[in-house]
Amino acid sequence: MTDQKTGLGDFLRDIRIRKHWTLLEVSEMTGLAVSTLSKVENNQMSLTYDRLVQLAAGLGVDIVELFGTRSADSAPSFLGRRAISRQGEGRLIQTGNYDYLYLCTEISKKSMVPILAVLHARSMEEFGEFVHHDGQEYTYVVEGVLELHTEHYEPATLKAGDSVYFDASMGHAYLSVSDTPARILCVCSTSEKELINSLVGADGEVSNLKKKTKSMRKTSTIRK
Amino acid sequence: MTDQKTGLGDFLRDIRIRKHWTLLEVSEMTGLAVSTLSKVENNQMSLTYDRLVQLAAGLGVDIVELFGTRSADSAPSFLGRRAISRQGEGRLIQTGNYDYLYLCTEISKKSMVPILAVLHARSMEEFGEFVHHDGQEYTYVVEGVLELHTEHYEPATLKAGDSVYFDASMGHAYLSVSDTPARILCVCSTSEKELINSLVGADGEVSNLKKKTKSMRKTSTIRK
DNA sequence: CCTAAATTTAGCGTATAAGAAACATAATTT
DNA sequence: AAATTATGTTTCTTATACGCTAAATTTAGG
Secondary structure (H helix, E strand, O other): OOOOOOHHHHHHHHHHHOOOOOOHHHHHHOOOOOHHHHHHHOOOOOHHHHHHHHHHHHOOOOHHHOOOOOOHOOOOOOOEEEEEEOOOOEEEEOOOOOEEEEOOOOOOOOOEEEEEEOOOOOHHHHHHHOOOOEEEEEEEEEEEEEEEEEEOOOOOOEEEOOEEHHHHHHHHEEOOOOOOOEEEEEEEEEHHHHHHHHHHHHHHOOOOOOOOOOOOOOOOOOOO | OOOOOOOHHHHHHHHHHHOOHHHHHHHHHHHOOOHHHHHHHOOOOOHHHHHHHHHHHHHHHOOHHHHHOOHHHOHHHHHHOEEEEEEOOOOEEEEOEEEEOOOOOOOOOOOEEEEEEEEOOOHHHOOOOOOOOOOOEEEEEEEEEEEEEEEEOOOOEEEEEEEEEOOOOOOOOEEEOOOOEOOOOOOOOOHHHHHHHHHHHOOOOOOOEEEOOOOOOOOOOOOO
């Protein structure tokens, strides 16, 4: 009754206070008795499987939240860091299909990889094989018009201001359809290594790759 | 004793049979009595929080596995999925400091949360407390000029085309400094729920929040 | 088929979870 | 100030978790 290292009580009290809920309200939301909730918050009792499910459902939180394990593994070595990339700065990688400008590369342990890209290919023949990689991908069209091709879906046309989110294990390709090559901001939830591997893998050759740093000003499509 | 829809028992039996373990072996691994395990497998009893943790640890599985959440939602629900948000579309949430437009909300289990935001605050006094939340944050300036304030760093000025990546547990705030409110694309590596919690928690009040869907065209700063 | 070992299930006692209601305390109202 | 309300804590009672032991079932060898 004393030695609780669980954190369940702490979690419950935290969220309840933060949301300005009373025990009665939580009781009504979850179906658990007020007295039970009080005891849980004070670490005077545990909860059974069924009640845990009931509690999580009532609070509208994922069951995992109740097991405070998590914050530890999500961001181990990255606390309090910041990196700024100015317009045009970054690590430039060029392939036949895209110019990639990897951003904020000073920070290595990122859980997301932001990339500015210029799209060169204008047809799937020219593009070649679909790209596949781990994680998820979000793309915002900065300028121009592109055609998004993916497995399982019809091609879609995206204009400046449009964006798309998809599972990147699904094969995908971007084609420019505007007069000037389209420019996109692409954020991937995977590692840079994994991404670059997928480039090489898809394309088949590294000869197609040139590395540089700073400034993609050479391409005619840079504005501002 | 009969009506268990939990699936805990099924899960335990499944994994045990698959691994060719006996109840005795599981008992030794976990410290739970053989009889207890038997009853759990036959859905004749539930387990308390403490025993659940013990069980998961002993089996060497993530605690989540024990709950119906299982493999169901982690990857399968998202494989091969895609969502497009057209210019101006999304879930609009307004606070005193920002107009948030949550994008691609049809997909629920995203590992990144993309948001278009319009910045209203022009001074830290006006802004109030720093925002803190789990995960990492990447922000690209779409239009205008802003001033980024964070803990541990001097304020930085970002113009259209600039971007920044940082640990979001570090307090942060964006201020507009251009004539028209600055517009940013912000991608966070955390859950939408967590983000919205941080809004409510920091501000202290929900009265500041109004929910709508579709079109933030009302704001004067929308272009294109 | 029978016996013995291994494995699972069932009975029982104690500890504890869980709800109802009484109690304590602070905030509001009359 | 007394009464009322809102909120959280403490009994107290019932239901259930959980481990010990024993019974039942399954498996393996003869």
